[in-house]
Amino acid sequence: MRIIALLVFSTLLSIPSFGWGPIGHRTIGLVAQQHLSKKTKRKLREILKHESLAVVSMWMDEERSNPNYKHMEDWHWVDIPDGKTYAESEKNPNGDAIQTINRLIDELESGTLSLEEEKINIKMLVHIIGDIHMPLHVGKTGDQGGNKVKVRFFGDETNLHTVWDSKIIDSKKFSYTELAAAIDHFDDESTIEKWQSDDVMVWVEESMSYRDLIYDLPEDKYIGYYYIYDAWPVIQERLHKAGVRLAGVLNKIYG
Ligand SMILES: [Zn+2]
Numbered sequence: 001m002r003i004i005a006l007l008v009f010s011t012l013l014s015i016p017s018f019g020w021g022p023i024g025h026r027t028i029g030l031v032a033q034q035h036l037s038k039k040t041k042r043k044l045r046e047i048l049k050h051e052s053l054a055v056v057s058m059w060m061d062e063e064r065s066n067p068n069y070k071h072m073e074d075w076h077w078v079d080i081p082d083g084k085t086y087a088e089s090e091k092n093p094n095g096d097a098i099q100t101i102n103r104l105i106d107e108l109e110s111g112t113l114s115l116e117e118e119k120i121n122i123k124m125l126v127h128i129i130g131d132i133h134m135p136l137h138v139g140k141t142g143d144q145g146g147n148k149v150k151v152r153f154f155g156d157e158t159n160l161h162t163v164w165d166s167k168i169i170d171s172k173k174f175s176y177t178e179l180a181a182a183i184d185h186f187d188d189e190s191t192i193e194k195w196q197s198d199d200v201m202v203w204v205e206e207s208m209s210y211r212d213l214i215y216d217l218p219e220d221k222y223i224g225y226y227y228i229y230d231a232w233p234v235i236q237e238r239l240h241k242a243g244v245r246l247a248g249v250l251n252k253i254y255g
Pocket of ligand 1: 019020060061076127131
């Protein structure tokens with residue numbers, strides 16, 4: 001019995017984590033909700049019924065162990081080596097986050113989906129637009145977006161990916177509603193418009209631009225207050241931009 005428990009536990013540990021944790025994804029969903037046009041809000045209520053964007057934001061991670069959705073596994077991320085562009089990089093034959101975002105938007109714009117298909121496309125879009133703003137979801141190749149980089153976060157043995165997707169956020173002890181309120185505080189329309197006019201490749205290049213900061217680890221691989229001090233403003237901006245841009249995409253489709 002003990003051995004089985006141990007085996008199950010070690011299998012769980014070896015699954016690489018993908019994307020923001022629940023607080024990050026829900027924050028993005030809530031920020032987006034606050035930037036939707038009236039028309040888009042109405043349309044989303046017809047499609048998602050009682051579920052908010054924050055609630056559906058984790059659907060892709062919740063379904064990861066569902067064999068019916070196994071083909072979606074590589075759609076949360078993309079690898080682009082240092083010094084290369086997406087066009088120059090080797091493409092994943094199973095698809096990637098960039099291809100998937102573009103396809104989901106095209107399908108939603110075509111207006112040919114059934115209500116059920118439309119619902120699933122929106123759930124996926126909320127999640128993947130969030131993921132691609134997580135800098136380690138645009139991986140530099142070879143280390144599974146930091147999953148293979150072992151570090152210590154205060155006392156815990158963990159990896160760099162987990163530090164960025166949830167450990168730092170969780171350490172701040174915000175609920176997602178508190179975090180959304182904390183980051184989405186300005187009414188500067190020109191910034192909002194600028195962010196919403198950037199296309200997917202800009203989102204990706206921004207995510208890549210943080211590699212020096214992310215990989216600048218102390219010799220002993222101990223991540224504490226000093227590292228978090230630099231990382232936290234980046235994380236807040238990525239969540240904010242992801243939410244504002246998600247709203248921009250949905251307003252373009254439905255507004
Ligand atoms: Zn994900």
